[in-house]
Amino acid sequence: MRTVSVIGIGAGSPEFLTLQAISGLRHARAVFALDKGDTKADLLALRQHIIDTHSPSTPLYSITDPERDRNPDNYQAEVIRWHKQRAALLAEAIRTHSGENDTIAFLVWGDPSLYDSTLRIIEHMETYENLNMNVQVIPGITAIQVLTAAHKLLLNRIGEAIHITTGRNLKTTSAHNRRNCVVMLDGANAWLENFSDNTYIYWGAYLGTEHQVLRAGYVKDIGEELAELKKQLRTTHGWIMDTYLLRELDEHA
Ligand SMILES: C[S@@+](CC[C@H](N)C(=O)[O-])C[C@H]1O[C@@H](n2cnc3c(N)ncnc32)[C@H](O)[C@@H]1O
Structure with missing residues (x-):
C-alpha cells in the first residue's frame, strides 16, 4: 500500500x-x-x-x-x-x-x-x-503562531477560551466569542463589521515573508486605515493573506 x-x-x-x-x-x-x-x-x-x-x-x-x-x-x-x-x-x-x-x-x-x-x-x-x-x-x-510570535502575544488570557473563525463568519460571532477571536480567510475587512469601543486588533499580512506587515490598535481608531492599507497592499503585490486577533480589552484585561 x-x-x-x-x-x-x-x-x-x-x-x-x-x-x-x-x-x-x-x-x-x-x-x-x-x-x-x-x-x-x-x-x-x-x-x-x-x-x-x-x-x-x-x-x-x-x-x-x-x-x-x-x-x-x-x-x-x-x-x-x-x-x-x-x-x-x-x-x-x-x-x-x-x-x-x-x-x-x-x-x-x-x-x-x-x-x-x-x-x-x-x-x-x-x-x-x-x-x-x-x-x-x-x-x-500555522499563520496564527506566526502572528502571535510577531506581535509577541499570548493567544489566550488566563483561563479564557479562544475562538477561531473566518472573515465571513465574524459578522455573526457573539460578543463572548469575540473576547479572543482569531480571524482567517478574510477577503475583505470583516473587522469593520463587528466591533465595540474596546475591540483591539493585532493584524498581520504576508506573515513570515519578506513582505510582512504588522499593525495593532483599537478598531475604532485604526480600522478604516487598515482597510485602506489592505487595499493598497493587494494592489502592490497582486494578492494578500492576512490573519488577525481581535481582543476585547476591558477591566479584566
Ligand atoms: C486556506 S487557509 C490556510 C491556513 C493554513 N493551513 C495555516 O495553518 O495557517 C488561508 C488563510 O490562512 C491565513 N494565512 C496563511 N498564511 C498566511 C500568512 N503568511 N500571513 C497571513 N495570513 C496567512 C490567511 O488568513 C489565509 O486567508
Missing part, C-alpha cells in the same frame, strides 16, 4: 520547515499538489524553493483544481460532483507517477489541520477512487 505524508510546511518562511517535515520530504518518491486557479506565484515559488533546497531530485506534480459552480441549483449534488472530480484527477496523477508501495507527499501551507482540504481529499480518493493509502501527518507552523 502507498504511504502519503501530509506535510505542513509552515505559513510563510522556508525556515518554518521542521526537521520532521524535511525528513518526510526526503523520503517521498514524488510530491503532489492541488493548485487552485488563483494560487499565487509567490506561494508556488516558495513550495518549489523548499523542494529544491531539501530534496531537489523529488518531482513535483501540480494538478489544477477543477472548477466549481458556486451558485448551483442543487448545492449538495454540485459539491459531490466536484469532490468526485478532484479525487479522480488526483488519484490518476498518483497512480501514474508513483508505484503501489511508494511513499508520496503533499505539501500543505501552514498546518494540515487548519482550513485546509488535503486530508478531506485523501478521504475522497479512498471513497470514490478506491485509492487506499497509509496516511501520516507532519504538523506545521
